[in-house]
Amino acid sequence: MPVSPDMAEDLAGAVAALYEQAELALIEKVTRALAAGLDSPLWTDLKLQSIGHLRTAIEDIIAALQADAAGAIHTVVAEAYNRGTTAAVVELGAVAPAVATIPAGTRAVDRLASALVQETGATHGRILRTGLDVYRQVIADATSAPLLGATTRREAAGRALAKFADRGVTGFIDRSGRAWNLTSYAEMATRSALGRAAVQAHTDQLAAHGVDLVIVSDAPEECPRCKPWEGKVLRREGASGPGTVEVEHATEDEQMVRVRVAGSLPEARAAGLFHPNCRHSVAIYLPGVTQPPAPKKDRSRATYEQSQQQRYLERQIRAWKRRAAGSVDDSARTRANARVREYQGRVRELVAETGLPRKSHREQVSAAR
Structure with missing residues (x-):
C-alpha cells in the first residue's frame, strides 16, 4: 500500500495534546495567581511577593511535560515507523508473496525520536520565561493604568491576560521563518517527524528488496509546492534532477524498458513534498506495469x-x-x-x-x- 505522512497524522495528536495541556495550565496558573485579591489595595505588593510561588508552579508544569512528552514521542515515532514498514510489506507482497518483513529499524526509530525530543524540548525554557514575563507585565499594566485615568485595575489586567490567552507561548520560528505558538509548533514538528518516520520505514523496506523507483500520487487540494511532483516517478535515492533510466521489466525477464524520472525522493522532499498536512503518498513503481495515477477525485x-x-x-x-x-x-x-x-x-x-x-x-x- 502507498505510504504518506498523513498515515501517522492521528499519532501527532497525542504529543500535541501534552503541549496544549501545558500551555492551558500555564494560562490558568498565571490568571488565578493574578486574579486572587485583585481588588485589594495591597494587590501589587502581594503579587510581587508571590512570584516565587508562581515560578515553582510553572516549573512543575514543565517537569511533567518533559517526562510525559519524551515517552509519548518514542511511542508514536515507533508506531509511525511500523506503519510505514507494514505499507511496504503489503506492496512488496503483492509482487512477491514470499517477501518477509525486514526487522524494524530500531536505530532509525531512536534517531528520529531523539531528534524530535531535542527539538520540542528546546521550547520548554520559554514556557517559564513567558509565564513570569506576562505575570510581571500584567502587574505593571494593572498598577499604572488607574493612575493614568485610563481604566480600572481589573479591566487592565483582563485585557493583558486576554492577549496572553490569545497568543499563548510564542516565539518559535521554523526553518522557513514562519512564527508559531507552543502547541502549534509542537504539533507541526511532531507531524513532520512522524511523516519522515513512516516514509523512511517504507523506503528502508524497498531498499532491502532492491526496489529503486517510486511514484507520487495525485492528491486533492494540493498546494503549489507539491503539484510539480504529482504522478511523477522518482528515484528512491541517488542523483537529483530529471532523466531517463533503463531498467528491467517488472514481470518480463530480460526485457528492458525506459522510464522517465523527475528526480529523487530526497530532492522532492527538499522542494516541499510531504510538508506538514501533505496528502500525497508514494508507492512502488513497477517498470512496464505501473500506470500513471489517474487524477484522484x-x-x-x-x-x-x-x-x-x-x-x-x-x-x-x-x-x-x-x-x-x-x-x-x-x-x-x-x-x-x-x-x-x-x-x-x-x-x-x-x-x-x-x-x-x-x-x-x-x-x-x-x-x-
Whole structure:
C-alpha cells in the first residue's frame, strides 16, 4: 500500500495534546495567581511577593511535560515507523508473496525520536520565561493604568491576560521563518517527524528488496509546492534532477524498458513534498506495469485555500477557548464563549459549502493538567 505522512497524522495528536495541556495550565496558573485579591489595595505588593510561588508552579508544569512528552514521542515515532514498514510489506507482497518483513529499524526509530525530543524540548525554557514575563507585565499594566485615568485595575489586567490567552507561548520560528505558538509548533514538528518516520520505514523496506523507483500520487487540494511532483516517478535515492533510466521489466525477464524520472525522493522532499498536512503518498513503481495515477477525485469541492481557511477557523476556536480559560471575570468568559460559537458556526458554513470533512478534534482544547 502507498505510504504518506498523513498515515501517522492521528499519532501527532497525542504529543500535541501534552503541549496544549501545558500551555492551558500555564494560562490558568498565571490568571488565578493574578486574579486572587485583585481588588485589594495591597494587590501589587502581594503579587510581587508571590512570584516565587508562581515560578515553582510553572516549573512543575514543565517537569511533567518533559517526562510525559519524551515517552509519548518514542511511542508514536515507533508506531509511525511500523506503519510505514507494514505499507511496504503489503506492496512488496503483492509482487512477491514470499517477501518477509525486514526487522524494524530500531536505530532509525531512536534517531528520529531523539531528534524530535531535542527539538520540542528546546521550547520548554520559554514556557517559564513567558509565564513570569506576562505575570510581571500584567502587574505593571494593572498598577499604572488607574493612575493614568485610563481604566480600572481589573479591566487592565483582563485585557493583558486576554492577549496572553490569545497568543499563548510564542516565539518559535521554523526553518522557513514562519512564527508559531507552543502547541502549534509542537504539533507541526511532531507531524513532520512522524511523516519522515513512516516514509523512511517504507523506503528502508524497498531498499532491502532492491526496489529503486517510486511514484507520487495525485492528491486533492494540493498546494503549489507539491503539484510539480504529482504522478511523477522518482528515484528512491541517488542523483537529483530529471532523466531517463533503463531498467528491467517488472514481470518480463530480460526485457528492458525506459522510464522517465523527475528526480529523487530526497530532492522532492527538499522542494516541499510531504510538508506538514501533505496528502500525497508514494508507492512502488513497477517498470512496464505501473500506470500513471489517474487524477484522484476530490473528496470535496474545496480548494487548497479553503482547506487552509478551515485550519484558520479551527485555530480561532481554540484561541477563544483559551481566552475563556484566561478570563478574570464572568462577563469576559461569556464573551469569549460567544466568539467560540461564532467561529464554530463559520466552520459549519464552510463545511456545508465545500464538502470538507469537519475535524472536531482540531477544535478542542485539552483540559489543563
